[in-house]
Amino acid sequence: MGVRILPFVVAVLLSVIVLFTPESGVPTAPPGTDKVVHFLLFALLMGTGRYARWPVRPLALGLVGYAAVSEVLQWLITSLGRSGDVLDGLVDVAGVGLGWLLTRRVGHRDHTRSGD
Numbered sequence: 001m002g003v004r005i006l007p008f009v010v011a012v013l014l015s016v017i018v019l020f021t022p023e024s025g026v027p028t029a030p031p032g033t034d035k036v037v038h039f040l041l042f043a044l045l046m047g048t049g050r051y052a053r054w055p056v057r058p059l060a061l062g063l064v065g066y067a068a069v070s071e072v073l074q075w076l077i078t079s080l081g082r083s084g085d086v087l088d089g090l091v092d093v094a095g096v097g098l099g100w101l102l103t104r105r106v107g108h109r110d111h112t113r114s115g116d
Helices: 002-020 033-051 056-076 086-114
Strands: none
Touching: 002 033, 002 056, 033 056, 033 086, 056 086
8 A cells, every 4th residue: 555545644634624624714605515525525535545445345334434423523513613414424425436436447447457
């Protein structure tokens, strides 16, 4: 894994910032922007996790768990001023799916080229 894990570590750190910044620190944006951010963030987590060559099933299950736990924590940690949102969690899972689809295609091309 070595150096290949660094993008995943950066993506996780970014996700912690995005998901747990208090509401007062979240910039205003048009309605629905948060859903796009959630979708792309979890696609990035899956993509970088696959780049690190982590097995798909445990990675996907871990990210789905992370999506659920992050929403519960947003709801429980009242000092954040945020609320957990089931729809955000579903969008997170859809992002994991997109990340898997994109890396599946890339991974297939890599195996085809190397003759595996």
